[in-house]
Amino acid sequence: MHIQRRHRRLWLTISFFLPVLLMGGYFAYRGMAPFGSSSILTVDLGQQYVDFFSYLRSTLLHHPTSIFYSFSKGLGGEMWGTNAYYLFSPLNLILLPFAGKFLSAGILILVLIKYGLAGLSMAWLLDQTTEQHGGRLLAFSTPYSMMGWMIANQLNVLWLDVLWLLPLVIYGLLAILDGRGWRFYLAALAVTMIDNYYMAWMVALFTLLFAGWYLTTTKEPWRPRVTAFSRYLLASIGATTLAAVVLLPTVFALTKSKGTYTSTSVSFKWEYNPLKILAKFVPGSFNFDQMPSGQPNIYVGMLMVAGFLAYLLSRRDRWPARLSALLVTAFLVVSFVWSPLDLLWHLGQYPVWYPSRFSFVFCFWLIWLAARTLEPGTTFSWPVVLGVALIFLVGALPLFFNWVGSVNYISQNQLWIGAGFAAIAVVILTLRRQTSPALTDALIVLLAVCDVSTSAFTALNNISYVSQAEFGNYTAKLDAAVNTIKKGDQGLYRIAKDFMRTKDDPFQADYNAADHFSSTMEPSVSSFVGSIGQPAGDGFITYTNGTELTDSLLGFKYSLTANNNGKQAGTQVLPLTSARYDWDRQTTLSSSKLITIKKNPTALPLAFGASDQILSLSKNTLDPLNYQSQIYQALAGKSTNDSLFKVQNFDHVTFIDLHETTQITGAVLTKVDSAAPAAIRLTFKPTTNDPYYLTLGNGILDSVTITRNGKALNQYDTYRDTVAVSVADHAKGKSVTITMTLKKNSAWLQNVSLYRLNQASFMADYHKLAQSPLKITNYSSTKLSGTVKLKKGATTLMTTIPAAAGWHAMVDGRPVKLHKVLSTFWALKLTPGTHQVTFYFVPPLLIWGLLISLGAFAAFFALPWWQKVTARRRS
Numbered sequence: 001m002h003i004q005r006r007h008r009r010l011w012l013t014i015s016f017f018l019p020v021l022l023m024g025g026y027f028a029y030r031g032m033a034p035f036g037s038s039s040i041l042t043v044d045l046g047q048q049y050v051d052f053f054s055y056l057r058s059t060l061l062h063h064p065t066s067i068f069y070s071f072s073k074g075l076g077g078e079m080w081g082t083n084a085y086y087l088f089s090p091l092n093l094i095l096l097p098f099a100g101k102f103l104s105a106g107i108l109i110l111v112l113i114k115y116g117l118a119g120l121s122m123a124w125l126l127d128q129t130t131e132q133h134g135g136r137l138l139a140f141s142t143p144y145s146m147m148g149w150m151i152a153n154q155l156n157v158l159w160l161d162v163l164w165l166l167p168l169v170i171y172g173l174l175a176i177l178d179g180r181g182w183r184f185y186l187a188a189l190a191v192t193m194i195d196n197y198y199m200a201w202m203v204a205l206f207t208l209l210f211a212g213w214y215l216t217t218t219k220e221p222w223r224p225r226v227t228a229f230s231r232y233l234l235a236s237i238g239a240t241t242l243a244a245v246v247l248l249p250t251v252f253a254l255t256k257s258k259g260t261y262t263s264t265s266v267s268f269k270w271e272y273n274p275l276k277i278l279a280k281f282v283p284g285s286f287n288f289d290q291m292p293s294g295q296p297n298i299y300v301g302m303l304m305v306a307g308f309l310a311y312l313l314s315r316r317d318r319w320p321a322r323l324s325a326l327l328v329t330a331f332l333v334v335s336f337v338w339s340p341l342d343l344l345w346h347l348g349q350y351p352v353w354y355p356s357r358f359s360f361v362f363c364f365w366l367i368w369l370a371a372r373t374l375e376p377g378t379t380f381s382w383p384v385v386l387g388v389a390l391i392f393l394v395g396a397l398p399l400f401f402n403w404v405g406s407v408n409y410i411s412q413n414q415l416w417i418g419a420g421f422a423a424i425a426v427v428i429l430t431l432r433r434q435t436s437p438a439l440t441d442a443l444i445v446l447l448a449v450c451d452v453s454t455s456a457f458t459a460l461n462n463i464s465y466v467s468q469a470e471f472g473n474y475t476a477k478l479d480a481a482v483n484t485i486k487k488g489d490q491g492l493y494r495i496a497k498d499f500m501r502t503k504d505d506p507f508q509a510d511y512n513a514a515d516h517f518s519s520t521m522e523p524s525v526s527s528f529v530g531s532i533g534q535p536a537g538d539g540f541i542t543y544t545n546g547t548e549l550t551d552s553l554l555g556f557k558y559s560l561t562a563n564n565n566g567k568q569a570g571t572q573v574l575p576l577t578s579a580r581y582d583w584d585r586q587t588t589l590s591s592s593k594l595i596t597i598k599k600n601p602t603a604l605p606l607a608f609g610a611s612d613q614i615l616s617l618s619k620n621t622l623d624p625l626n627y628q629s630q631i632y633q634a635l636a637g638k639s640t641n642d643s644l645f646k647v648q649n650f651d652h653v654t655f656i657d658l659h660e661t662t663q664i665t666g667a668v669l670t671k672v673d674s675a676a677p678a679a680i681r682l683t684f685k686p687t688t689n690d691p692y693y694l695t696l697g698n699g700i701l702d703s704v705t706i707t708r709n710g711k712a713l714n715q716y717d718t719y720r721d722t723v724a725v726s727v728a729d730h731a732k733g734k735s736v737t738i739t740m741t742l743k744k745n746s747a748w749l750q751n752v753s754l755y756r757l758n759q760a761s762f763m764a765d766y767h768k769l770a771q772s773p774l775k776i777t778n779y780s781s782t783k784l785s786g787t788v789k790l791k792k793g794a795t796t797l798m799t800t801i802p803a804a805a806g807w808h809a810m811v812d813g814r815p816v817k818l819h820k821v822l823s824t825f826w827a828l829k830l831t832p833g834t835h836q837v838t839f840y841f842v843p844p845l846l847i848w849g850l851l852i853s854l855g856a857f858a859a860f861f862a863l864p865w866w867q868k869v870t871a872r873r874r875s
Helices: 002-029 043-061 080-086 090-095 100-129 134-145 148-153 162-177 183-195 197-214 222-242 244-256 274-281 302-313 319-337 339-345 359-373 382-400 412-429 437-460 468-488 505-509 523-531 548-553 581-585 612-616 624-635 759-769 846-874
Strands: 494-497 556-562 587-591 595-599 607-610 645-648 652-656 668-670 679-684 692-696 704-708 723-728 736-742 746-748 753-757 774-779 783-790 796-802 807-811 814-816 819-821 825-829 833-841
Touching: 002 100, 002 134, 002 437, 043 080, 043 090, 043 100, 043 505, 080 197, 080 244, 090 100, 100 134, 100 162, 100 468, 134 302, 134 359, 134 437, 148 359, 148 437, 162 183, 162 197, 162 222, 162 359, 183 197, 183 222, 183 244, 183 846, 197 222, 197 244, 197 319, 197 339, 197 359, 222 244, 222 846, 244 846, 274 319, 274 382, 302 319, 302 359, 302 382, 302 412, 302 437, 319 339, 319 359, 382 412, 412 437, 468 505, 468 556, 468 587, 468 595, 548 556, 548 624, 548 759, 581 723, 607 759, 607 783, 612 624, 612 796, 612 819, 612 825, 624 645, 624 692, 624 723, 624 759, 723 736, 736 746, 796 833, 807 825
Parallel strands: 494 556
Antiparallel strands: 556 595, 587 595, 607 796, 645 753, 652 679, 668 746, 679 736, 692 723, 692 753, 704 736, 774 783, 783 833, 796 825, 807 814, 807 833, 819 825
16 A cells, blocks of 8 residues: 555656656756746736736735735735736745846746646546556646646746646535535635636636536436535535635726726627637647637647547447537537637636637546546447547648638648647557556557647747846846835835836836736726826826826826936847936936936825815816816816916928928828828927927827937837827927828828926926925835825815725824825815824725635534534434
């Protein structure tokens, strides 16, 4: 028995390390850090998730309350629901030793561990529930851990835990359906829900299908089966209550963010030709174009497909079980291509990139049935073998003759390699293991492992990655600059900059700003940021187009500006995103080769006394500069009719190979000669040293390139609202020329206007608002306290804390009502005089969720005890 136990542990250990060694070898071959100069970062992993991991590290090590709320999330936002999607995997603790530029190496190690755990979990499930044992386990565990879904989505590190959790859930499900207990299933499903609710939803749906199939494999009367199914449903509900501490606050947060984009109408349509799915049964059937849209990534190797087909064609199970298996398979396939079912699997939202995210359950399904069929000692009749061979042949014909339409992710070589693996798989079905068990098992394992390895390496060779220098050098420079500021100022403030690697830079370097990118971005914040002239979208905001006024209003106390155009030794280390000539009036604190740190003398604090006019101000303009002025003047108690920004005329307009127009704003420029270069030159000479801004409509950069005095005018090019670009400051009497060169035959100068900020009026308003600052004496991510002395006329405490549910306020020891201002921020109504003010944040429904989870946890242990007591009394 001891020897047998050691033997099983050995093969389970190998099932972990085999995919780790295979993928680790590939990563080393590609030179990914820590093995070389490349990195594992690509697409969302490089543009989003790496920054979230840095945020998690900073949170756990330095300010734990940020797990509930963070001012680094845009202007500030809840994080409990966000973390439930991105960061609640316990494996993320592996990243704690990896700081700054070394984080990419830590992520690679994390991904390898998830590969290994997927293989180990699947091997353990099969070892416990089937006749697959010993070395044969590798023939199924390795294809599972290196399935097409895993290869295509390894960059979505937050989803990968589901591969090692799903086999545990299925083991628990089998136990509950067999009457062997419910606790394992309940615990495994609850952990899955806590780890990632999004993937857990897909697992839960699949358990419904799996349970329905499994109950058809037995000849038991219908009453015991109904009882077993009822136990499964009750245990599923129990798992939900156990995870309520995460699920309840998350559901609430989703209703205020991602949930607002949920589709309310269903289109009953086919998304693409279902025959295209056949191409996904070819090794390496994946490339970059398959990320934004495409077919499900379901490659598990030809032997697994052969085993699955053999299950349907042989008599391994009763005909009702095989029929139900066919129905489950059909349901999953239809879900890939039919919109209503696609929406069902994705929680009511069509995936933005990474289609068919639930295809991992289809891969599991194929491998599970293959393992159930290809058990040791199983022999297949010739009709079954020929049937499998015929299905392979029929399935290959549309691919070889290109009957499925354009498919750019497979080549003729891949088709022939797949055909070769398929032929070997069919031959293996004819083998009789009894004649040479060890050799047969070795052939099965060799085919399965070589097949999925070939597919994985071919697919990943189609993807490019961020270099380690591109990530590491930028991160090191940004971290150094932010740390310099923090050493001199431990307060609560925001930092702006004119360069950016990702919109989650604030998470990466642990500072407060107005940049963020995630699926849980609050729509109200995106809307406000866009309305004041910043790039914003459904899932992101970024502060690249500030003005002196917005810098002041939003409390940007410091700014980071790139030196030498962000280049070092000819390499672009800091990607530029904006031009901020108005920062020339700020005080320089320090300067390095790449970054200058400046201090903004007009930055307002996070909360300050203001006029109650702001409480009734509504947006009545689409002009971002006019709206900025209305906000600032309403806060100062001034009339909003006379804008702080004055429209300016250009002194000279020169048309080069263009038909002339009588106006600039809204003009449509058309080339005279479509083959010749064309441009418009707009020249002005400032009459004051005030800041000047140029507004640009949301489509203009698609049709023109812009320079200022012959040099490129830096501007982040993804935006949906009109933005304001700084073009001059302290430039009285100096000529400024804006040149717009057409990329196409015509261009629409949408909202192209020149404005001057009336500096004197702005400063008068600023000094009035600066009279009554909230002097913060104590703060964390979820609580801040301080004293404010409101001057006469200031009856409102204005904050730039986004108006998220969960914030509460106390004034002079008594709770007071918060008022939403500008549909975006919280404010308080106060009387003039001195007040002690406290703001604190509690995620909505967190307390209720915690109480429910604690109650469920207590019942989890108390129920078995109660059952024993009841049984004794009955006896």
